[in-house]
Amino acid sequence: MSDEIAIKVEHVSKNFVLPHEKVSSIKGLFTNVAKKRHGRTIETQHALKDISFEIKKGEFFGIVGRNGSGKSTMLKILAGIYQPTSGRVQTYGKLVPFIELGVGFNPELTGRENVYLNGAMLGFSEAQVKEMYSGIVKFAELEKFMDQKLKNYSSGMQVRLAFSMATRAEADILLVDEVLAVGDADFQRKCFSYFRSLKKNNKTVVFVSHDMGAIREYCDRALLIDESEVQNIGKTSEVSREYSRLFIEQSSSEASAEQKDKDKRWGNGNAKVKNLSLNKTIFTDRDDTLRLTVKVEVFRPDSDLMTGFRIRTAAGQSLHETNTWVANKKMPELQPGETCDVVWELPNLFTDGEYTIDTYVYGEGTVVLDAWDEGIVFTVKRPDAQGFLINIPPSVTIKK
Amino acid sequence: MHKLQQRYRYSFILLKQLVKTDFKLRYQGSALGYVWSLLKPLLLFVTLYFVFARFLNFGDTIEHYPQYLLLGILLWNYFTEVTTGAVGAIVGKGDLMRKINFPKYVIILAGSFSAFINLLLNFVVLSVFMAFGGISIGWSGLLIIPLIAELFIFSIALAFFLSALFVRFRDISYIWEVVMQAAFYATPILYALQIVPHNIAKYMILNPMAQIIQDSRYVLITNQTQTISYVYGGNSIIWAIPIGVTLITVVLAATYFRSRSKYFAEEV
Numbered sequence: 001m002s003d004e005i006a007i008k009v010e011h012v013s014k015n016f017v018l019p020h021e022k023v024s025s026i027k028g029l030f031t032n033v034a035k036k037r038h039g040r041t042i043e044t045q046h047a048l049k050d051i052s053f054e055i056k057k058g059e060f061f062g063i064v065g066r067n068g069s070g071k072s073t074m075l076k077i078l079a080g081i082y083q084p085t086s087g088r089v090q091t092y093g094k095l096v097p098f099i100e101l102g103v104g105f106n107p108e109l110t111g112r113e114n115v116y117l118n119g120a121m122l123g124f125s126e127a128q129v130k131e132m133y134s135g136i137v138k139f140a141e142l143e144k145f146m147d148q149k150l151k152n153y154s155s156g157m158q159v160r161l162a163f164s165m166a167t168r169a170e171a172d173i174l175l176v177d178e179v180l181a182v183g184d185a186d187f188q189r190k191c192f193s194y195f196r197s198l199k200k201n202n203k204t205v206v207f208v209s210h211d212m213g214a215i216r217e218y219c220d221r222a223l224l225i226d227e228s229e230v231q232n233i234g235k236t237s238e239v240s241r242e243y244s245r246l247f248i249e250q251s252s253s254e255a256s257a258e259q260k261d262k263d264k265r266w267g268n269g270n271a272k273v274k275n276l277s278l279n280k281t282i283f284t285d286r287d288d289t290l291r292l293t294v295k296v297e298v299f300r301p302d303s304d305l306m307t308g309f310r311i312r313t314a315a316g317q318s319l320h321e322t323n324t325w326v327a328n329k330k331m332p333e334l335q336p337g338e339t340c341d342v343v344w345e346l347p348n349l350f351t352d353g354e355y356t357i358d359t360y361v362y363g364e365g366t367v368v369l370d371a372w373d374e375g376i377v378f379t380v381k382r383p384d385a386q387g388f389l390i391n392i393p394p395s396v397t398i399k400k
Numbered sequence: 401m402h403k404l405q406q407r408y409r410y411s412f413i414l415l416k417q418l419v420k421t422d423f424k425l426r427y428q429g430s431a432l433g434y435v436w437s438l439l440k441p442l443l444l445f446v447t448l449y450f451v452f453a454r455f456l457n458f459g460d461t462i463e464h465y466p467q468y469l470l471l472g473i474l475l476w477n478y479f480t481e482v483t484t485g486a487v488g489a490i491v492g493k494g495d496l497m498r499k500i501n502f503p504k505y506v507i508i509l510a511g512s513f514s515a516f517i518n519l520l521l522n523f524v525v526l527s528v529f530m531a532f533g534g535i536s537i538g539w540s541g542l543l544i545i546p547l548i549a550e551l552f553i554f555s556i557a558l559a560f561f562l563s564a565l566f567v568r569f570r571d572i573s574y575i576w577e578v579v580m581q582a583a584f585y586a587t588p589i590l591y592a593l594q595i596v597p598h599n600i601a602k603y604m605i606l607n608p609m610a611q612i613i614q615d616s617r618y619v620l621i622t623n624q625t626q627t628i629s630y631v632y633g634g635n636s637i638i639w640a641i642p643i644g645v646t647l648i649t650v651v652l653a654a655t656y657f658r659s660r661s662k663y664f665a666e667e668v
Binding site: 016076079080081082083097099100103104106108109113116117119120121123124125126 | 413
């Protein structure tokens with residue numbers, strides 16, 4: 001990475017004008033003139049508001065945001081597909097966007113013909129494609145199929161061919177959309193090693209995704225866009241935390257408490273988690289112990305009660321799950337109206353961020369008596385542990 | 401300067417592939433393939449020839465009427481192919497435009513070149529007919545080249561204009577269909593201009609298509625053809641009108657297309 005700038009975005013805003021009834025006929029143009037004056041037919045959607053940032057040469061830059069936040073619009077503006085309403089974007093060096101793999105692929109053409117067509121879209125002349133043709137085919141493992149029409153390819157074969165083409169793109173700046181992150185495990189691995197090689201070759205890569213995990217995997221810095229505005233820009237770990245917070249805020253402000261409970265709690269009701277408590281709401285120290293108390297009340301006797309919990313990150317990823325059966329503890333047989341406390345203790349292996357706990361009570365035949373999602377939220381503030389999913393305190397010895 | 405060079409290099413590469421693709425796809429799956437691009441105008445020619453030359457005796461006033469008719473049809477067909485093909489061309493590439501940024505004019509150029517290759521093939525057929533009809537052309541026959549150039553430019557200018565307009569107003573496809581139908585009869589294709597009263601003919605010939613078709617017939621088929629210079633005698637300023645119309649169309653179309661093309665991706 002150097003101090004040279006690859007992309008400079010200055011005060012970019014983008015408005016989409018959405019006529020409620022699109023004027024796409026000449027009659028409509030005339031009849032709508034009257035309505036326009038009352039301002040009823042046009043609605044302006046602010047997809048991006050005053051966005052500014054810089055991306056340096058050789059940087060892996062992530063753009064993250066929820067669905068509809070404006071991140072894809074930003075990518076399209078960087079790619080020159082959309083024009084900003086105001087502000088400007090400057091790019092230094094050859095830029096190739098991968099909003100979709102295999103741009104221009106035509107199902108009626110053979111694999112070979114599509115390689116030339118897609119190659120042209122990526123800016124390769126016929127002579128250049130001819131030169132790398134055998135390499136492309138070999139990498140895609142499609143030697144036997146190149147003279148078949150693309151429509152007879154499986155979707156996996158198409159992706160392989162398209163990806164093989166993409167890896168040949170000669171660009172200083174690559175714009176990569178999250179759609180590239182789909183595919184089977186094998187393909188993911190190929191993508192991964194391709195990204196690694198880009199990094200090694202000092203390419204500038206802009207990667208757009210709503211998946212913070214993927215951003216964390218590859219990016220040095222990231223930009224968080226929410227509600228069309230820059231929320232945060234900086235080191236990936238910081239942005240990642242901010243991104244998680246968005247989801248917490250969202251869930252706590254969503255709908256009414258009653259509705260929330262309804263969505264997050266189910267089960268036949270033969271037993272219930274009467275009370276759920278945690279010794280603290282904020283854990284700051286490595287030596288902190290998390291003590292979770294689950295008070296179970298029974299309404300109908302059950303001979304095979306079991307209770308457990310699951311800890312998830314704010315983004316919803318499960319980190320840990322256990323229950324009394326796994327822990328090899330038997331719950332007492334309770335009569336209707338009786339309660340018992342199940343107390344769990346666990347070490348603070350968590351990293352900086354916010355977490356939620358789901359609890360459940362199962363009965364005989366693993367029937368769900370009560371399941372309660374996100375019953376408790378807790379925060380871990382650990383400046384010493386950032387950017388990873390868990391934090392394992394190591395013990396290290398060095399011998400000579 | 402280097403960037404400019406890069407940009408045109410990209411356009412050229414794209415253009416080549418799009419024209420090739422168009423040719424590969426055009427007659428794919430049909431048994432006769434490319435032969436159809438020759439057969440289509442020939443079959444139309446045969447039909448019109450029987451109706452107008454044999455039954456209605458349109459050809460009595462003019463020598464080599466079959467070749468005269470065929471040339472008119474070929475040129476008109478080219479004009480139709482380029483303009484009607486262009487109407488939906490930009491919208492048809494909407495999906496591609498939302499994925500990658502490329503110079504949009506390449507789409508229209510590609511359509512135009514495909515049709516042009518067709519026109520050249522058809523001229524081969526025409527020359528066979530001319531040989532059979534005993535028509536010999538001298539050096540003056542080379543004047544067909546600037547005329548074809550004018551046809552190419554006029555057609556492509558309209559193509560740019562129509563394709564950009566269609567992005568915003570989808571009525572254009574129906575309007576243009578009707579306009580083309582009317583224009584087919586308002587242009588001396590089936591009939592010789594001499595059967596039209598002079599006070600109407602003098603307006604008809606100002607249409608660039610009429611001027612191009614008549615001039616082409618004059619240089620290739622027969623000097624009985626009434627061209628613009630014949631209709632207006634020595635008034636050479638009038639001759640410039642169809643050329644002027646062409647140039648104005650070019651300027652308007654280029655300006656409009658350039659100003660709109662940035663927004664195609666979001667508007668289609």
